[in-house]
Amino acid sequence: MKEKKTLLVAFSTQKGGIGKSTLTVLMASYFHYAKGYHVGVVDCDYAQFSIYNMRERDRQIVTTIDHYKLMAYNQLKRTGKKIYPIVKSTASQAIDTAEQLIKDSPENLDIIFLDLPGTLNSEGILHTISTLDYIIAPVSADRMVLQSTLEYAALINEKIITTGKGNIEGLYLLWNMVDARERTNLYHAYDTIIAELGLQVMKNVLPETKRYRHELTEEVKPVFRSTIFPADKRLMRGSNLDLIADEIEQITKLKPYGREEQ
Ligand SMILES: Nc1ncnc2c1ncn2[C@@H]1O[C@H](COP(=O)(O)OP(=O)(O)OP(=O)(O)O)[C@@H](O)[C@H]1O
Ligand SMILES: [Mg+2]
Numbered sequence: 001m002k003e004k005k006t007l008l009v010a011f012s013t014q015k016g017g018i019g020k021s022t023l024t025v026l027m028a029s030y031f032h033y034a035k036g037y038h039v040g041v042v043d044c045d046y047a048q049f050s051i052y053n054m055r056e057r058d059r060q061i062v063t064t065i066d067h068y069k070l071m072a073y074n075q076l077k078r079t080g081k082k083i084y085p086i087v088k089s090t091a092s093q094a095i096d097t098a099e100q101l102i103k104d105s106p107e108n109l110d111i112i113f114l115d116l117p118g119t120l121n122s123e124g125i126l127h128t129i130s131t132l133d134y135i136i137a138p139v140s141a142d143r144m145v146l147q148s149t150l151e152y153a154a155l156i157n158e159k160i161i162t163t164g165k166g167n168i169e170g171l172y173l174l175w176n177m178v179d180a181r182e183r184t185n186l187y188h189a190y191d192t193i194i195a196e197l198g199l200q201v202m203k204n205v206l207p208e209t210k211r212y213r214h215e216l217t218e219e220v221k222p223v224f225r226s227t228i229f230p231a232d233k234r235l236m237r238g239s240n241l242d243l244i245a246d247e248i249e250q251i252t253k254l255k256p257y258g259r260e261e262q
Helices: 020-034 052-066 066-079 094-104 123-131 141-159 187-194 241-252
Strands: 007-011 039-043 086-088 113-114 134-139 170-175
Touching: 007 020, 007 141, 007 241, 020 052, 020 094, 020 113, 020 134, 020 241, 039 052, 039 094, 052 086, 086 094, 094 113, 094 123, 123 141, 134 141, 134 241, 141 170, 170 241
Parallel strands: 007 113, 007 134, 039 086, 039 113, 134 170
Antiparallel strands: none
């Protein structure tokens, strides 16, 4: 099989609680189970390891609840896709961990999503960030969050991108938790400021919605955020996950193995 570089992408910003881990899981599962890419995840969120732990919980549910067991079996039969690997790492060693994961994977990985802590306070983390291909910084329309994200983006720009040292091909802001009633004027004003700073913003935004609470539990219900299934179609509607995934595909010019020569 033809060797192709595995893309390294992180939803990353210094602000906490803004959707980094959530987006990592939603996109990893959507790219892997729904779009057919081969995905890997490196969870570097030390102490929390929220994605790694979610996988443990998901696995527990899927092996004990018949409904989900069958769903997983049918998914495997239909797509031929096993669950994607999620490995723990420190932030400084994340690239080595990703490379090891690429080596260990029986399939050629198309994309690895890394969930990083929000600090830029060590050489090791700066090295990790500079080795990524794309950084997507989730942000919400809250002055403090926006300010903190703009600082983070400016720092990455200044320390890595403009020095020409790293691999970073793109740094994008992504509006999350968008309140439909607030949209338009406010966001347009913010988008103008962001553009004036020379930063890019993703066109599609993620609405604020209650569906984010729907995880795999013992109760049988449509699932939104899981490491074993993509978001349920019924919950996808209006979530913009599909549009965000398409936009990421476009930005990164991602093409799965075997499709590029058709
Ligand atoms: N668009 C959204 N609508 C509603 N809730 C959301 C949305 N995006 C994220 N959330 C919720 O916000 C909370 C924080 O998300 P998450 O844990 O992914 O953030 P994080 O940036 O990884 O935080 P941390 O800094 O603690 O790692 C979660 O409860 C998640 O369900
Ligand atoms: Mg997190």
